[in-house]
Amino acid sequence: MTQELTLRTPDDWHLHLRDGAMLRAVLPSTAAHFARAIIMPNLVPPVVTGSDAAAYRTRIIAALPEGADFTPLMTLYLTEATDPADVAAAHASGLISAVKLYPAGATTNSASGVADFTRVQGVLEKMAEIGLPLCVHGEVTDPDIDIFDREAVFIDRVLDPLRKRVPGLKVVMEHITTSQGVEYVKANATDLAATITTHHLVINRNHILAGGIRPHYYCLPVAKREEHRVALRIAATSGDARFFLGTDSAPHTDPAKLQPCGCAGCFTAPNTMAILAHLFEQDGALDKLEAFASLNGPAFYGLPPNNSTLTLTKGSRDTPSHIDTQDGPVTVFDPGFVPGWHVSARSSC
Ligand code: DOR
Ligand code: ZN
Numbered sequence: 379m380t381q382e383l384t385l386r387t388p389d390d391w392h393l394h395l396r397d398g399a400m401l402r403a404v405l406p407s408t409a410a411h412f413a414r415a416i417i418m419p420n421l422v423p424p425v426v427t428g429s430d431a432a433a434y435r436t437r438i439i440a441a442l443p444e445g446a447d448f449t450p451l452m453t454l455y456l457t458e459a460t461d462p463a464d465v466a467a468a469h470a471s472g473l474i475s476a477v478k479l480y481p482a483g484a485t486t487n488s489a490s491g492v493a494d495f496t497r498v499q500g501v502l503e504k505m506a507e508i509g510l511p512l513c514v515h516g517e518v519t520d521p522d523i524d525i526f527d528r529e530a531v532f533i534d535r536v537l538d539p540l541r542k543r544v545p546g547l548k549v550v551m552e553h554i555t556t557s558q559g560v561e562y563v564k565a566n567a568t569d570l571a572a573t574i575t576t577h578h579l580v581i582n583r584n585h586i587l588a589g590g591i592r593p594h595y596y597c598l599p600v601a602k603r604e605e606h607r608v609a610l611r612i613a614a615t616s617g618d619a620r621f622f623l624g625t626d627s628a629p630h631t632d633p634a635k636l637q638p639c640g641c642a643g644c645f646t647a648p649n650t651m652a653i654l655a656h657l658f659e660q661d662g663a664l665d666k667l668e669a670f671a672s673l674n675g676p677a678f679y680g681l682p683p684n685n686s687t688l689t690l691t692k693g694s695r696d697t698p699s700h701i702d703t704q705d706g707p708v709t710v711f712d713p714g715f716v717p718g719w720h721v722s723a724r725s726s727c
Contacts, residue, residue, distance in 0.1 A: 380664055381692045383655060387447075387684040387724065388671035390415040390650075392513070392552050392573045392624025394643070395438060395450075397421050402441045403703040404629045407647040409448035411721055413684040416513065416624070417450045419478055420487040424455035428468030435473070447686065447726055451475035451679075453513065457490050458497040462504035469510045475679060476511045476550070477501070481536070483519045485598040486628070486642055491515075495540060502540070506547040511679065513550045516559070517599050526583070529599050530558040537562075541570070550678070553578065553626045555599045557609035563620050564613075571678045573624025574614045574670075576653050577644040580713045582607045593635045594709050597628065598642040614670050615663035622674035625650050631706035646711040649697040653711075655690045655719035687725045695720035 393408060393415040395401050408415055417438065419425035425434050431452040438450045453476045454465060460477075468474040479498075480491035492498055505512060516537060517528040541549060551559055551572040563572045577597065582604040586595040595601065613621045627650070628643025635641050646653070651671070658667040676683045694716045700707040 379692075380659075382689060382722075383664060383667065383719075384687050384689045385668040386672040387413040387686045387688045388623065388651065389413055389675050389684070390625050390627070390647075391550070391622055391675040391679075392416055392418065392575070392626050393647070394418045394420070394626070394628040396629060397434070397437065399704045400629060401438065403701055404627075404645070404647060404708065405438065405441050406443050406446075407701070408627070409442055409446040411651050411688060411724070413447060413686060414449045414451055416476060417452055419453045419455035420480065420485075422487055424457075424487065424490050425453070426455050426457055426460065426490070428454070428464050428471075428473060430454075431468060431474055453478045455480070455490065456492060456498060456501065456512075458492060458494060460498065460501050462501045465501055465510065466504055466508055469508055474510070476513045477505060478513045478515070480515045481517065481519050481532075484515050484517045488515070495536070499543065502544040502547055506544050509548065509680070511548040511550055513552050516551050516554070525600055526602055529554070529556050533558055533562050548678075550624075552624060553599060554610065555602050556606045560609045560613045564618070571620045571622065571674075572613075573626075574610050574621055575624060575626045575644070576646045576650045577601070577626075577711055578607065579611055579614055579657055580607075580653065585714070593640045594644065594712065596635075596640060596642055597626065597644045611657070611661060615658055615661045615666050617663075617666040617669045619669070619674045619677055621670065622678065623650075623654070623671045624675075629708045631703060631708055632700070633706045635709070644711045645708050648701070648710050649713070649717065651688065651690060651721050652695070652697065652717035652719050653713050656713075656715070656717040659718065688721060689723040689725075690719045691722035692719055694718055
């Protein structure tokens with residue numbers, strides 16, 4: 379039986395690092411296991427211009443632990459006022475790797491997102507022209523649509539028409555949670571991929587709601603029925619190049635999560651790689667973990683895979699249940715089992 383697994387160092391293609399004290403508290407967990415990450419721009423206020431992204435990037439680099447080998451891949455938050463020329467300049471200088479679309483009101487800090495898609499047509503056309511990917515939070519915000527249906531309805535009502543209006547636009551469906559999301563990606567040969575989170579490979583909606591409400595499992599898009607979790611597992615472990623890891627690790631302090639209207643987000647950065655090794659082994663797909671975590675993402679973004687490596691070794695190790703921040707603890711995602719693997723080494727290139 380395999381006792382040790384060495385991968386090209388993984389990247390995280392969807393990550394929330396926040397800012398200030400929270401950034402300093404959570405960044406070491408990602409920098410320990412990942413060489414690069416696509417950094418979500420939903421700060422308050424959001425990262426909307428090239429100069430916002432440059433300043434945020436500087437703050438991230440300043441918060442890195444001494445000697446860390448980690449590159450933040452910056453994104454801009456798409457608003458109805460986004461200037462195509464600013465996006466193009468930020469891309470041309472190598473500052474940004476993607477633009478993020480939040481439908482207005484869909485999730486945490488999405489109030490500045492897009493309500494009227496006709497107003498972003500020019501930016502999207504520019505992005506298609508220069509080959510800059512659009513990362514999409516794929517949920518409709520219509521209050522009449524049941525929260526468990528919002529991803530599937532988004533694909534039909536918003537995403538598919540948008541892709542037809544902007545041929546050639548590279549789109550990443552972020553954190554897919556449904557079999558409809560998997561099927562939509564599989565039905566489209568080019569210019570479309572999806573990230574899958576660690577937690578959506580582990581939990582279904584029962585984990586959140588059955589036998590008591592578990593706020594630490596509440597995230598957006600919310601976990602769906604078991605059949606959808608199974609579809610995600612099959613996609614992630616298939617080796618199909620259109621599916622890759624985006625943890626959506628989204629730290630909130632316990633006081634922010636444990637209240638009558640708690641925040642959405644699971645903090646998975648510290649134990650993602652151990653959990654993934656456990657899951658891929660369970661599914662007889664350890665040989666596909668490198669594709670999912672380290673190869674498929676760079677290929678879609680047109681970047682080389684990392685030359686350095688990360689080694690996982692069989693055997694469990696304690697993961698801290700939380701990390702401390704000055705505003706309170708941030709609870710680490712509990713997969714409900716003890717991962718049978720741990721990260722044991724990381725080489726530089
Ligand atoms: O669960 C989530 N948390 N989903 C998102 O889309 C946003 C994120 C956050 O920023 O907390
Ligand atoms: Zn996110």
